[in-house]
Amino acid sequence: HIEITNSNKHLVPERFIHQQTLVGRKRFFSQDLKKLENDLKFAKSLKVLYVEDEEYAREAGELLLKRFFKKVDTAENGEEGLKKFNKNSYDIVITDLTMPKMDGITFIKAIKDLVHQQEIVVLTAHNDKEYILEAINLHVSGYILKPIDSEQLFSVLEKVFNNLKVIKEHETLENKLINKVNEKIKEVEQLLYYDRITHLPNFTKLKKLLKQKDCKKIAIIDISNFKKINAVFGTEIGDGVLIKLKEYLLSFGFKEVYKMPEASFAVILNKNIEVLCRYLKKFKYNENGLS
Numbered sequence: 001h002i003e004i005t006n007s008n009k010h011l012v013p014e015r016f017i018h019q020q021t022l023v024g025r026k027r028f029f030s031q032d033l034k035k036l037e038n039d040l041k042f043a044k045s046l047k048v049l050y051v052e053d054e055e056y057a058r059e060a061g062e063l064l065l066k067r068f069f070k071k072v073d074t075a076e077n078g079e080e081g082l083k084k085f086n087k088n089s090y091d092i093v094i095t096d097l098t099m100p101k102m103d104g105i106t107f108i109k110a111i112k113d114l115v116h117q118q119e120i121v122v123l124t125a126h127n128d129k130e131y132i133l134e135a136i137n138l139h140v141s142g143y144i145l146k147p148i149d150s151e152q153l154f155s156v157l158e159k160v161f162n163n164l165k166v167i168k169e170h171e172t173l174e175n176k177l178i179n180k181v182n183e184k185i186k187e188v189e190q191l192l193y194y195d196r197i198t199h200l201p202n203f204t205k206l207k208k209l210l211k212q213k214d215c216k217k218i219a220i221i222d223i224s225n226f227k228k229i230n231a232v233f234g235t236e237i238g239d240g241v242l243i244k245l246k247e248y249l250l251s252f253g254f255k256e257v258y259k260m261p262e263a264s265f266a267v268i269l270n271k272n273i274e275v276l277c278r279y280l281k282k283f284k285y286n287e288n289g290l291s
Contacts, residue, residue, distance in 0.1 A: 039154065039161050040068065046164070047071040047088070051081035051095040051107065052123065061123075061148050065094070068150075078102030082110050091164055092157070094144075096123045097135065108138050117167070119160045123148070195259035197239050198246045206258040206266055217269035219276055221245075226263030238263075245283065252279050 048069045052058040053076055065072045073088065075081035079102040081095065093111060097104035104122060111118050122135045122143045132143060141163065142156040193205040209215070223229075223241065230238040242263065249257050249267060254276070256268035267276065 039158065042161055042165065043068045043157075044070050046091040047073075049073050049075065049081060049084060049088075049090040049093045049095075051075045051078060051093070051099070051104075053077050053096060053099040057096075057147065061094075064148055064150060064153070068153075078104060078107030078110075081107055085111060085114070091119065092141075092160060093118060093120045094123065095120065097132075098125075105134050105138070108135060108140065112138060119163060121156060121160065198242050198259045200246055200257055200259040200265075202258065203260050203266075206260075215268050217273070219267045219269055219273055220260065221249075221265040221267065221280065223263035248279070248283055 046069050048065055048071070050058070050061055050065055050072055052061055052074070055076075058074055058076070062072055062074050069092075073084055073090070075084055077099045078095070081093075082102065085093070095104050095107055099107075102110075108120055108122070111120065120138075120140045122132070122140050123146055124132055124135075124143050125146050135143065141160045144152055144156050193201055193208075195202045223245070226238065226241075229241060242259075245265065246257060246259070249265065253271070254267050255270065258266040258268075260266050269276065
């Protein structure tokens with residue numbers, strides 16, 4: 001018997017102890033209920049493969065599982081279950097042990113060979129002790145005694161959910177990291193292969209292209225006295241000339257235009273060069289833009 005006392009060494013009233021016990025229980029059940037709500041919400045995102053040879057048990061189990069999970073596929077035996085597993089991805093596999101064609105142990109081994117970390121829960125009767133021990137040695141996530149009920153199911157799946165949440169968190173972090181790396185790669189490629197002002201592919205990009213394919217006709221366009229334009233009118237006007245010339249070339253259907261060093265452009269010709277010359281003769285630029 002343990003006596004609880006306050007700082008004055010007087011016995012704490014029994015009513016106070018009862019009240020504190022009720023508060024503790026409410027906190028416990030509140031936390032427990034919150035976790036259950038989170039688990040139910042998480043279950044709605046999961047796909048399950050349910051393998052059971054007895055038709056009545058399979059149909060009853062499927063109805064129960066569909067109440068909780070996003071998708072439930074069923075199979076009559078391990079052989080059919082393995083075919084479905086090879087065609088689809090499942091978060092959880094729930095399987096009977098004693099089945100025709102391919103028993104549960106052989107089925108579990110085949111799955112573990114394909115996906116070592118696969119979450120597997122086994123269904124078992126009281127007389128399947130040898131099977132259960134063998135399944136445990138195969139590192140299954142847990143086992144459920146037949147017939148399935150929702151309370152037993154979620155009790156066993158609590159560990160499975162925790163494992164899957166950790167895996168999904170890692171996958172999310174990994175995807176975020178991959179996306180950031182890809183973004184940085186694009187930024188580097190933009191700096192390496194594209195001109196800062198016109199955003200056209202640059203000379204480095206053109207050299208890379210020429211190594212990959214043979215371009216028989218390339219025209220080089222150079223804006224004469226471009227340094228003088230920059231000096232007299234300012235770089236803003238000079239940049240405007242480059243941008244407008246780019247737009248002008250693209251507007252006439254020259255799809256492969258490259259910005260070369262200084263004030264030069266390279267055009268891979270998909271038209272006769274005389275056509276390009278006629279277009280260029282019409283190009284004029286003033287402070288108000290293209291005219």
